[in-house]
Amino acid sequence: MKSCIFLSLCCVLVISRWASSQEIEDCLTGKAHKGKCVSIANCPSLLRIAQSPVISESDKLKLREHVCGNRKVCCRSPLQVTTTSTTTESYSYDDVEESQPTNQPLLPKENDCGLDTASQRIIGGDITDKEQFRWTVALDYKHPRTGGVKCGGSLINTRYVLTAAHCVFRVQKQDLTLRLGEWDIEQNPDCEEEDEEDCNPEVRIVRVSQILIHPNYKDKTNDIALLRMEQALPDEYTSHILPICMPLSAELMQDAFTNRNVSVVGWGKNEKEIRSRFKMFAELITINNQRCEQALEKPLHDTQMCAQSFTETIRDTCGGDSGGPLQIQIKGTYYLIGIVSHGPPCGKTLLPAVYTRVTSFLDWILQNITD
Known part of the structure; x- marks a missing residue:
């Protein structure tokens, strides 16, 4: 009898793309x-749970508590739902707990983010163009012996940089500066081949006013943090500074990003353990968590994801790339889908590296950014 009841509940959670009539x-x-009784396809927070490869008992209970009809759930903040009339209604609540917060407009629209101005595509883990991947931020630490650029981050709007929690754990905000529009960390402004006629504007060096680490960060899980800049950037971005797009659409939030071509960016060490002075990038391919767990011989959380080199050449993220972006290009626009978290020693193996899955933390990000 219990199995029949649970089967009925599972049927309610079949992913439907039908618009409610x-x-x-x-x-x-x-x-x-x-809330509003809508198709689960229009409720991102519950849809992510229903589509998880493994659903915990607590999540099963949560899904049961939200069932309100045939293939419908009670959603506290659903996506826009088209009714039988010509109008489109949108619902949101100030006391959101598991749904999208209402400050999504603080993030840039797709035509204002994730655009790549590089003149050519660089393959195989090499130096980027000086204006390529303009959202990549260098985290510069102040310490007489161990300071310098040690981690990366991603600019997501005019106020915030997203990075890994382990990059800023126990770091005081006064000991950290952000280098925006950086390419060559040994010169400012950045010029190609010492050609003073072909230079970027000066690197923008910004102080941090707040370090916000995910409250559940522990032992490489929930490895995500927000850095709020002391001063907001101008609304009009420059030729060398631009935010990356966040995967906010329902389609992207539902995407597991498995077996997809992606890239990582940063100033990490190369195979010879030498830190790069130039911004580098490498192309990788994502793999599913089960395959990654087998390769690394350790369990992963569904809030993590993996990527590895798809060639015989050892190309992967290294120490200095921690916190940097794992990005995917879709129809000419780059989206931030992962944050470099941890992995095997740089250049020593073809094993995959582990990344924080950004779509698992969109609610937390949106709940914590302010104007």
């Missing part, structure tokens, strides 16, 4: 929170 009704969740 009925009037959208109010509902209450199992915790008596107000």
Whole structure:
């Protein structure tokens, strides 16, 4: 009997792309929170749970508590849902707990982010063009012996940089500066082949006003942090500074990004353990977590993802790339899908590296960025 009930509940969670043709009704969740009874396809927070490869007992209970009809769930902040009329209705609540917060407009629109101006595509882990991947940020630490650029980050709007928690754990904000629009960390401004006629504007060096580490960061899990800059950047970005796009659409939030061509960027060490003075990048391919667990011989959380070299050449992220972007290009636009977290020693193996899965933390990011 119990198995039949659970099977019924699972059927409710079949992913449907049908638009609702009925009037959208109010509902209450199992915790008596107000919501709208919609298709689970229109509720990103619950959809991510339903599509997880492994669903925990607590998540199963959560899904049951939100069932409100045939293939419908009680969603506290659904996506825009088209009704039978010509109008489109959107619902949001100030007390959001598991749904998208309302400050999504603080992130740039797709035509204002993720654009690559490089004149050519560089393959195989080499130096980027000086204006390529303009969202990559160098984290510069102040220490007489161990200072310098040790981690990377990604600019996501005019105020915030996203990085790995382990890069800023126990770091004081006054001991950290952000280098935006950086390419060659040994000169400023950046010029190609010492040609003073072909230089970027000066690197923008910015102080940090707040370091916000994920509250559940522990032992390489939830390895994500937000850095708020003391001063906001101008609304109009420059030729060498631009944010990367976040995967905010329903389609991207549902994407596991498995077996996809991606790239990583940073100033990490090369195979000879020498730190690069230039911004480098390497192309990788993502693999599913099960295959990654087998390769690394350790369990992974579903908030993590893996990528590895797809050639016989050893190309992967290295120490200085921690916190940097794992990015995917879709129709000419780059999206941030991962944050470099940890992996095997640089240049020593073809084993995959582990990344923080950005789509698992969109709610946390949106809940914590401010104007």
